[in-house]
Amino acid sequence: MNDSDCISFLQWALPQLRMRWAGFRKVRKQVCKRIARRLRVLGLPGPDAYRGYLSANPDEWIALDRCCRITISRFYRDQRVFDLLGKTVLPVLAKQALQRGDKCLQLWSAGCAGGEEAYSLALLWEHRVRPLCPGVGLQILATDSDSHSLDRAVAACYSPASLKDLPVAWREAAFQRRNREYCLLPAYRSAVVFGCQDLRSRMPARRFDLILCRNLVFTYFSIELQQQLLTDLQQRLRPGGALVIGAHESLPGTAAGLTRWSGAQAIFRTGGADLAP
Numbered sequence: 603m604n605d606s607d608c609i610s611f612l613q614w615a616l617p618q619l620r621m622r623w624a625g626f627r628k629v630r631k632q633v634c635k636r637i638a639r640r641l642r643v644l645g646l647p648g649p650d651a652y653r654g655y656l657s658a659n660p661d662e663w664i665a666l667d668r669c670c671r672i673t674i675s676r677f678y679r680d681q682r683v684f685d686l687l688g689k690t691v692l693p694v695l696a697k698q699a700l701q702r703g704d705k706c707l708q709l710w711s712a713g714c715a716g717g718e719e720a721y722s723l724a725l726l727w728e729h730r731v732r733p734l735c736p737g738v739g740l741q742i743l744a745t746d747s748d749s750h751s752l753d754r755a756v757a758a759c760y761s762p763a764s765l766k767d768l769p770v771a772w773r774e775a776a777f778q779r780r781n782r783e784y785c786l787l788p789a790y791r792s793a794v795v796f797g798c799q800d801l802r803s804r805m806p807a808r809r810f811d812l813i814l815c816r817n818l819v820f821t822y823f824s825i826e827l828q829q830q831l832l833t834d835l836q837q838r839l840r841p842g843g844a845l846v847i848g849a850h851e852s853l854p855g856t857a858a859g860l861t862r863w864s865g866a867q868a869i870f871r872t873g874g875a876d877l878a879p
């Protein structure tokens with residue numbers, strides 16, 4: 603299957619999966635490779651035959667949906683966002699938690715890939731925030747629909763490339779070298795609980811102080827689905843809580859009830875408590 607065949611196939615198929623071509627343009631190669639592999643498994647000659655197969659076998663859309671998961675991530679992705687989380691957002695959220703009598707902040711990494719984002723939060727907390735916020739703990743729920751990614755997350759061993767944005771001192775303190783990989787020490791894993799969930803059909807039945815939903819909903823999903831999931835995400839934020847999206851993403855529509863966290867492109871807060879640090 604050549605590139606232009608794959609592009610026209612994706613432009614036809616993605617809207618039917620409530621996804622959008624604009625999000626996949628740059629990362630289509632890995633999706634095209636997976637689809638080509640799927641065609642070989644099914645013994646089909648090309649994308650036209652695959653269209654017919656999808657029409658005759660509606661369950662195949664589930665397999666195609668799986669081919670469209672982009673699982674790229676890395677530690678401390680978008681350094682400025684993590685720096686701001688450490689410097690302002692998490693200390694403010696910790697102060698709010700203490701004011702309402704809570705001893706633990708609840709964070710959710712929605713679409714956590716191999717755990718890089720959730721563990722980055724745990725590292726940020728230990729190395730930067732905890733000394734500023736005595737008496738407050740941290741719990742992180744990290745969910746993804748891809749079970750292979752979740753297996754990698756639980757194993758917590760990474761290539762040097764996925765750690766390249768992490769402060770070197772943190773890497774040295776928190777990882778143990780095992781052959782060519784860096785494995786996160788158990789002390790940094792204990793705050794993180796992983797779960798398998800597809801955001802489109804299930805979300806946690808509780809509220810969070812901070813939700814990270816980056817490089818997933820607001821890149822790959824259709825605008826209508828973005829709007830629907832944004833409402834669902836907002837319902838899971840505590841008053842005064844914050845939502846982080848990808849550095850190159852924007853929220854659909856008016857995003858009523860959310861305002862930009864001062865100085866931040868990708869961090870939004872809900873109304874409620876006074877957020878002055």
Ligand SMILES: C[S@@+](CC[C@H](N)C(=O)[O-])C[C@H]1O[C@@H](n2cnc3c(N)ncnc32)[C@H](O)[C@@H]1O
Pocket residue numbers: 671672673674675676679712713714715716718719745746747748751799800801802815816817818848
């Ligand atoms: C590009 S990665 C982003 C990882 C991380 N949030 C980051 O920004 O580095 C997107 C992740 O979302 C997951 N994903 C895709 N569709 C999903 C869905 N419907 N529900 C939950 N997770 C999904 C993929 O498996 C993948 O691990």
